[in-house]
Amino acid sequence: MKPENQNRISAAVTNSSEQPNLDELAKNAGISKYHFHRLFSGLTGIAVQRYMRLARMKRASFQLAFRTWQSITDIAFDAGYENAESFSRAFKREYGQTPTGFRKAPDWHTWHTLHSNIQDLSGQNMQAISSDHVDIIDFPETQVAVLEHRGDPSLLKNSIAKFIGWRRANKLPPKRHATFNILYDDPAITADADYRFDLCCAVTKDFSDPEHGIIMKFIPAGRCAKIRHVGPDHLLDQKVRYLIGDWFHTSSELLRDFPIFFERVSFFPEVPEHEMTTDIYLPLE
Template sequence: MTEAAIERYKARLRRVLDHIDRHLDGDLSLAALSDVAAFSRHHFHRQFSAALGMPVHRYVQLARMKRAAYRLAFGKSGSVTEIALEAGYEAPEGFARAFRRLFGQLPSEFRKSPGGEPWLAAFAPFNQARSKLMTPEYHADQVEIREMPGTPVAVMEHRGDPARIGDTIRRFIAWRRGAGLPPSRSATFTVFHDDPRTTPPGECRLDLCAATARAVEPNGDGVTAGLIPGGRCAVLRVTGSSDDLEPAALFLYRDWLPASGEEPRDFPLYCQRVRFFPDVPEHEAVTDLFLPLR
């Protein structure tokens, strides 16, 4: 089999994954997905499992559960029953049992306090399966150098294991709502002070930021005023999941920066969350990654 033939085969499977992302509320039966791939219905389930390492129905279940988990943890509306129906369950009881097997918590418990490590463990097989076909490739012509203005921000610090970031995100979302700074009116940034590959989990530091020119009133949530300084930045747009931005960051540091002749500026790597999952399907999420330059 030639490389071109292999790539065409993978492209048909990628078309299936893209279809699943776009149609989580639609017909994702084996028959429907085999038609999307233009594979025989008699063989598609084996082809999918061989390529991704899990059956079609399990992949679809995890894709729907991931959206459900995000809506429970970070959404501002939707009852557990509504979220259960969106996830493909006819009754909330079945959804609750499946959710508890996956996360070790009932949906109502998870909504109040999402567990970070069970979350990561639950979706590790799903993310690993996707990475076999959906890992993005980056090229130098995707990097744009921009002159960025200084941006005053409200900052909530996260200090410690990145696996626990979900709780900090929930608290930051609640503060933003109370302060009248929703993402639709206030740009959302994350500043990465440390490299999680080389920093012990308990010592990792990152800042969740919302752009605002207003004074940050004293509060009990630990939100303070900050500034993302202006200056030249190399910008790489990441489309799709932003669960792991390390491949994009690695490309900037390992491949783009040495060949560019540029020098980093004395401010950490940061990103702007332009479009969020699950507000948009995961394949439509957009994150801009900024490497500050001199």
């Protein structure tokens, strides 16, 4: 497929309404609806209707796992279903679990298998929605309450759900308490058992909570290279590799003895995946 058609189809899906129809998508792409579905399936490997259905299911799965205060009925309506029963049947067909079962104990392995087998359009036009501009900033010392994820990175979402629940119980919303992640290891080259990742919440007092695995740490003050990523998490690695590869090796900077860390500015499912915003920090001398 010609690159211009890929970009037009990517932009059509990115800029569409929450539940677009074929006419809207074709119009946004500037392509006849009689050809759009063929071009779309050639690019993604699946029909446009199934792609959009799975996109809605992905959002619903995040709401079930990480927004436990939302009712299943509300999530069903939000996903475009008339009632919770029809949503439950459709959800179970895709993930092998009912919404209630997934909320209690998500099978993330099945989830990852389903979604990793689908070409994500958001990656096709990455440069158009995400700048490669790097700033050098002075990061202030920041005290954080931390849940340490240790082990299989495919189970990280279980730790995220636990941390969200703890934050909610302690009235530490992201709007008032910034969310950080500290990345000690690259999952591509680290054994699952050795993988380390910190989930952090900025606080101004001690929130140590051994019962829930919460400890206190500091992100140290110092110079950092900062780059903004706009888009889904699975494309973050491309921006990290650009920062620590292309940018760092052409700079005259020296690295500080602290891992790369993220600040989560906006989250899915509160915003669409292509609008997720993450600031990436590379500590410098």
